[in-house]
Amino acid sequence: MIVLLAGLAMAAAPPTWSGSVAAIVHKNCAGCHRPGEVGPFPLLTYEDAGKRAGFIAETCRSRRMPPWKAEPGHGSFFDERRLSESEINAITAWAAAGAPRGDAQAEPKPPEFHDGWQLGKPDLVLRMVEPFTIPAEGRDIFQVFVIPSGLKERRTVAAMEFRPGNRRVVHHALVFLDGTGQARRKDEAHPGPGYSTFGGVGIMPTGGLGGWAPGNFPRRLPDGTGREIQAGADIILQVHYHPSGKRETDTSEIGLHFTPKPAEKLVSNLPLASRDIDIPAGEPAYKRSVRFTTPEPLTIIGVTPHMHLVGKEMKVRVVKPDGAEIPLIWIRDWDFNWQDTYLFRQPVQVPAGSRFEVDALYDNSAANPRNPRSPPGRVKWGEQTENEMCLCFVAMIPHSRESLGKIRQAAMRQLMTPGMLLRFLGGN
Ligand code: HEC
Numbered sequence: 001m002i003v004l005l006a007g008l009a010m011a012a013a014p015p016t017w018s019g020s021v022a023a024i025v026h027k028n029c030a031g032c033h034r035p036g037e038v039g040p041f042p043l044l045t046y047e048d049a050g051k052r053a054g055f056i057a058e059t060c061r062s063r064r065m066p067p068w069k070a071e072p073g074h075g076s077f078f079d080e081r082r083l084s085e086s087e088i089n090a091i092t093a094w095a096a097a098g099a100p101r102g103d104a105q106a107e108p109k110p111p112e113f114h115d116g117w118q119l120g121k122p123d124l125v126l127r128m129v130e131p132f133t134i135p136a137e138g139r140d141i142f143q144v145f146v147i148p149s150g151l152k153e154r155r156t157v158a159a160m161e162f163r164p165g166n167r168r169v170v171h172h173a174l175v176f177l178d179g180t181g182q183a184r185r186k187d188e189a190h191p192g193p194g195y196s197t198f199g200g201v202g203i204m205p206t207g208g209l210g211g212w213a214p215g216n217f218p219r220r221l222p223d224g225t226g227r228e229i230q231a232g233a234d235i236i237l238q239v240h241y242h243p244s245g246k247r248e249t250d251t252s253e254i255g256l257h258f259t260p261k262p263a264e265k266l267v268s269n270l271p272l273a274s275r276d277i278d279i280p281a282g283e284p285a286y287k288r289s290v291r292f293t294t295p296e297p298l299t300i301i302g303v304t305p306h307m308h309l310v311g312k313e314m315k316v317r318v319v320k321p322d323g324a325e326i327p328l329i330w331i332r333d334w335d336f337n338w339q340d341t342y343l344f345r346q347p348v349q350v351p352a353g354s355r356f357e358v359d360a361l362y363d364n365s366a367a368n369p370r371n372p373r374s375p376p377g378r379v380k381w382g383e384q385t386e387n388e389m390c391l392c393f394v395a396m397i398p399h400s401r402e403s404l405g406k407i408r409q410a411a412m413r414q415l416m417t418p419g420m421l422l423r424f425l426g427g428n
């Protein structure tokens with residue numbers, strides 16, 4: 001009897017900070033919630049977390065934190081930021097019990113972070129040419145910086161590591177390539193470092209190196225594969241800055257690790273896009289889809305969905321010729337502020353004749369709190385805040401260069417309007 005009662009008492013005892021909650025918070029929150037990082041306050045010690053227990057429990061239960069937009073069961077990704085039900089229950093019970101500390105002596109120490117290059121010393125470090133100043137207040141800034149690669153010959157990259165110069169303000173970054181000089185000319189035509197854009201980078205890039213968001217870790221591509229940088233190409237770095245309340249400056253860097261010898265298999269971005277967007281004011285459920293059938297087999301290693309502010313949902317899948325479906329990603333509550341490049345734990349093999357399906361949903365009603373316009377207005381395709389996009393980049397490895405050419409051709413035929421094609425070919 002006594003044993004049974006003790007058992008019940010133990011089951012009912014609320015979790016404590018030192019017993020279990022600290023470990024959950026350190027593992028899932030501290031990466032962003034520490035001094036100098038994007039999180040608005042640190043969550044390292046009992047003092048940090050105890051006083052915010054109710055707020056923490058609420059954001060975890062609603063899955064607002066940690067920020068992770070991909071629905072479970074639709075793709076399995078590296079660096080998933082997702083609490084388990086039991087972790088959420090522990091935090092909720094801890095907060096409901098008044099955030100007990102437990103045995104302060106037994107408390108786990110906050111994790112240590114090293115902010116140097118995560119993959120070791122890169123072969124080539126490319127830095128923003130000048131520091132960029134972010135004012136204390138105001139709207140988020142999307143700035144494109146053009147950094148000459150200085151490469152005399154074509155190289156293939158096994159890994160790209162983006163290192164934010166100022167983590168308080170750098171919200172995310174996308175890295176593209178331009179072998180045409182268009183971005184350079186645009187930069188020269190604008191005063192100050194770089195030029196500002198919102199959705200895209202203002203030109204049609206000739207390649208891509210990936211992206212970064214807080215909580216992402218750089219990764220090497222599978223052996224024998226690489227991303228190509230043409231000789232003399234410029235690196236196009238788009239950084240999303242979020243003002244911190246203080247005037248800040250940033251000089252971010254990119255580290256490149258080249259493949260030991262030129263990679264045979266190249267990683268390319270397949271843009272699955274529709275420009276056919278015209279959303280009536282007030283429309284709560286506007287749908288757009290993209291279909292693309294690949295003429296060649298390929299391997300998918302990642303996806304980067306992209307919409308703007310009234311974008312609500314995006315589902316991407318592959319339907320194989322035998323009808324079998326492979327879910328790639330489902331974002332049910334799109335948030336422009338948390339755009340990630342999602343990398344699959346297991347590369348996805350796609351046979352020739354498979355159909356890519358992108359289904360996007362937009363809410364242009366007044367009831368959408370993310371709608372930038374009040375009252376809502378007509379929304380058309382474009383790169384500005386008040387425009388929308390329907391785009392998912394698929395990072396893929398075709399089986400050969402020839403195969404890549406065929407996929408590109410098919411993609412141009414099926415996905416691009418004449419205007420887009422012209423820009424892609426450098427005609428504009
Ligand atoms: C990938 C970075 C990241 C991780 C990981 C993260 N946060 Fe956050 N958190 C943020 C940012 C950035 C904000 C500011 C609001 C926003 O941008 O959504 C924030 C805001 C918050 C807020 C305030 C919400 C509000 O409405 O102002 C709470 C509470 C919070 N986080 C708790 C947590 C907890 C608890 C965890 C871990 C379970 C966690 N966060 C993990 C980046 C992160």
